Amino acid sequence: MRVAVVGGGISGLVAAYRLRQALGESAELILVERRDRVGGILRTVDIEGDPVDLGAEAFVGRRPEIPELMRELGIEDQLVFPAGKRPLVWSEEAGHRLPERTLMGIPAAPESVAGLVDAQTLDFVATEPSRPLNWTPGADVSVGELVRDRFGEQVVRRSVDPLLGGVYAGLADSIGVRAALPTLAAALDRGAASLTQAVSEALPPPSTTPVFGGIRDGYRVLLEALRAAADVKAETGTAATRLTRTASGWHIDPIGDVDAVILATPAPEAARLLHDVAPFAAALAGGIELASSAVVALALPVDTALPDNSGILVATGEPLRAKAFTLSSRKWPHLAGRDVALVRASFGRYGDDSTQAWSDDDLVTAAVQDLTTVTGADIRPVRAVVQRWPGGLPQYAPGHVSRILELRSATTDLPGLALAGSYLDGVGVPACAATGAKAAALIAAHLG
Ligand SMILES: Cc1cc2nc3c(=O)[nH]c(=O)nc-3n(C[C@H](O)[C@H](O)[C@H](O)COP(=O)(O)OP(=O)(O)OC[C@H]3O[C@@H](n4cnc5c(N)ncnc54)[C@H](O)[C@@H]3O)c2cc1C
Incomplete structure (x- = not known):
């Protein structure tokens, strides 16, 4: 039995892991990933010797998917929670408490x-x-x-x-x-x-359970554990370019024939791959708009006078270029003890891709200037890392729920094909993981 998962982000990795559990060790699982690394929008790099996430940095911990996966994979000791500090909203050129309730x-x-x-x-x-x-x-x-x-x-x-x-x-x-x-x-x-x-x-009833969770040494711990437990053959640096049906299953260029396939790519790629086999589904996926973003991670001298808040969100219309700052060393107790103070500046909003064209230097300069404006602190980075996420976030426009219902029903007559990804049931990491698990269950039922 040979099954391909196209797309090695969290959706695809969870799909592969759940397929391994359902199909047993004899199944051949292939993870086809265009980039030279798995993880997609989850990316952890070392800054001043310690891991820092440059894509997602948290997950909704009240949802079960990620804590459950961490327990199953034996990495539950990595589960961390924020300190519970509130963010500020920067509006009318001043910081305000983020509204409660x-x-x-x-x-x-x-x-x-x-x-x-x-x-x-x-x-x-x-x-x-x-x-x-x-x-x-x-x-x-x-x-x-x-x-x-x-x-x-x-x-x-x-x-x-x-x-x-x-x-x-x-x-x-x-x-x-x-x-x-x-x-x-x-x-x-x-x-x-x-x-x-x-x-x-x-509104959910007031609760003392932390809303968010994180991973002490970054998302790469989860990615590596999933990849090992899934025991997949990862074809990194390989883009799936065409999908066609065969008498008994599917053919994917350049991978070859498979019994089943999970498409765990962003919507435009799913649309391209579905084009020949399900044109209506392809049109629905292709109609989902995307927003691009960029993250600048700054390592600052540890005594930088940052406010005692988890972050600063910027109201629309303010004369700043950054849209938000995560004061990571204030937000996460496990980052507070490091030799540097960590801040993530986020750029990019739907309809304005201009920051994608900025040079790294321009992004870092904008991050430093805007952070100076909103904190009043003297910002002198000892290190800055820029990560761009072009088209990284699908827009859930009005009508999205019915679009996805139609999309799912337009692929039900394609046995052995399932969809996963951030454009389906929610952009958060837990929702993506859930789509991967759901796709794996569908394929396991088909092959079983
Ligand atoms: C800056 C940023 C911060 C975020 N922060 C959070 C957060 O704190 N908490 C949270 O819950 N969520 C967060 N999110 C959202 C979340 O990270 C993403 O929605 C999620 O990681 C998407 O996972 P995915 O596997 O569906 O897609 P992706 O991670 O995009 O993975 C899809 C993969 O498919 C590959 N691919 C595409 N086409 C092909 C092809 N033809 N052949 C082979 N491979 C292909 C791509 O290279 C990619 O690796 C954030 C998103 C961004 C952009």
């Missing part, structure tokens, strides 16, 4: 955004329940459209955009309510009389 920045009460928005906006939020709400059950609109209409522009730009920017590198206007905030869409579908009521119903 919000759903992705959407407040359930005006007090949440007091100090961040003006008095007129606070009044607009306070009186929102008295204005009639038009919501058609099953409908989808952009988060921006919904929140602007009910709570005003400032809530969108100063509270919602900074949080959505962190997850999707998108803006409230490019992300749909149903995919990004399913519990909010459900509350609206149930007939909530106002957005205030819908947010209150959708």
